[in-house]
Amino acid sequence: MNSVVDQPDIALALVDLERYPIENLDAGRGAGFLASCREQMERHGWCNLEGFVRSEALSMLADEANGLLPTAEVLTIKRTIYQGEGDPAAPEDDPVRHQYVHTATQLADDQIPVDTKLQRLYRSDLLTDFVRRVQKKDTLYRCADEFQALNVVALQPGSWHAWHYDTTECTVTLLLQAAERGGEFTFIPNSRTDDTEDRDTVDGFLAGDMSNARTFDRGAGAFTLFRGGYSLHGVTEVEGSQPRVTAILSYSELPGEVISDDINIRIYGSRVEKILAARKSAG
Numbered sequence: 001m002n003s004v005v006d007q008p009d010i011a012l013a014l015v016d017l018e019r020y021p022i023e024n025l026d027a028g029r030g031a032g033f034l035a036s037c038r039e040q041m042e043r044h045g046w047c048n049l050e051g052f053v054r055s056e057a058l059s060m061l062a063d064e065a066n067g068l069l070p071t072a073e074v075l076t077i078k079r080t081i082y083q084g085e086g087d088p089a090a091p092e093d094d095p096v097r098h099q100y101v102h103t104a105t106q107l108a109d110d111q112i113p114v115d116t117k118l119q120r121l122y123r124s125d126l127l128t129d130f131v132r133r134v135q136k137k138d139t140l141y142r143c144a145d146e147f148q149a150l151n152v153v154a155l156q157p158g159s160w161h162a163w164h165y166d167t168t169e170c171t172v173t174l175l176l177q178a179a180e181r182g183g184e185f186t187f188i189p190n191s192r193t194d195d196t197e198d199r200d201t202v203d204g205f206l207a208g209d210m211s212n213a214r215t216f217d218r219g220a221g222a223f224t225l226f227r228g229g230y231s232l233h234g235v236t237e238v239e240g241s242q243p244r245v246t247a248i249l250s251y252s253e254l255p256g257e258v259i260s261d262d263i264n265i266r267i268y269g270s271r272v273e274k275i276l277a278a279r280k281s282a283g
């Protein structure tokens with residue numbers, strides 16, 4: 001018996017349905033809301049919904065994240081914007097030559113218990129379907145990767161989140177605790193496609209020209225959809241005295257999509273390396 005299946009969808013309890021009627025997107029207010037989200041996505045390359053979760057729900061989710069974070073590892077992540085290790089033989093001006101480093105206190109999906117509200121919200125079919133419809137996909141699945149699906153990332157004051165493309169196309173971030181200052185989600189909407197990249201803009205951005213980058217005010221509780229696999233992005237340095245805490249929700253158009261061991265070890269380090277090695281030697 002799966003008791004979770006019998007429970008009502010938790011999104012109904014946590015999302016501010018007055019403002020964001022995700023429970024019925026086919027008619028009336030809900031249909032108008034969906035159209036406005038799609039229009040934002042189309043026009044700006046992102047859709048930002050402030051106060052998406054109700055304030056009591058936000059406190060519960062933030063408490064849950066802060067309760068689990070002491071069990072998280074402090075990861076030092078070194079990678080190119082494309083997630084790999086870098087190619088020193090590439091042309092001088094190719095971003096693939098350059099690795100960026102950042103430090104994050106990060107919970108991987110397997111470190112967030114399935115009965116937490118965070119996991120139940122991520123695993124809400126209502127929520128997944130809402131994301132699918134805003135992103136105009138025929139199918140959208142929660143990422144099947146045991147480490148990447150849902151993450152909680154805490155950036156301590158002094159840390160940033162280095163520029164990168166995500167390994168899956170559609171990413172949603174839910175800001176659980178805002179930085180006092182700084183910690184701005186910054187990105188270049190749709191800076192690449194499957195076969196091309198807007199290198200002028202990307203190179204300029206990496207060299208410090210922020211004129212084509214987008215950023216916007218987000219308070220705790222903001223739910224932000226964007227195309228993380230196609231939009232170069234990261235977070236500027238967190239300032240002040242408290243960490244900035246985000247839940248990262250990953251989705252894929254393909255069922256069962258997992259991320260390569262190589263990339264997972266690069267992100268999650270020795271804990272995941274040991275899990276994968278133990279599995280190989282057992283198998």
Ligand SMILES: O=C(O)CCC(=O)C(=O)O
Pocket residue numbers: 153161166173185233234235246248
């Ligand atoms: O924390 C954020 O707002 C973005 C984090 C991010 O880009 C990621 O975890 O892939």
Ligand SMILES: [Fe+2]
Pocket residue numbers: 164165166171228233
């Ligand atoms: Fe990302």
